[in-house]
Amino acid sequence: MKSERLRADKVTSLVRALKEETHADFLSASGHRSHVDGAEAATRKRQTIEANCTQAEARAAWAEAENRGYLT
Numbered sequence: 001m002k003s004e005r006l007r008a009d010k011v012t013s014l015v016r017a018l019k020e021e022t023h024a025d026f027l028s029a030s031g032h033r034s035h036v037d038g039a040e041a042a043t044r045k046r047q048t049i050e051a052n053c054t055q056a057e058a059r060a061a062w063a064e065a066e067n068r069g070y071l072t
Contacts, residue, residue, distance in 0.1 A: 010052065010053050010057050011053075011061045011064065013049050014046070014050055014057070014058065014061035014065075015061050015068070017046040017050075018061065018065040019065065019068075019070040020045070021042040021043055021045075024038045024042035024043075025039050027039065
């Protein structure tokens, strides 16, 4: 039970990070330095979270983010 909850938490965290990264990338298109810095930070955050996930957890998170429309 505890491991299932931990796995769900990892997937949820990665989905949120993907959403934040997509939004930050959109804002960085303005060229403002703070938005570019924010996009870089969001990418590092997503990469860190993804590195702590198994491949199955990462695939589940990417699929969930895609289903929610976060990657478009």
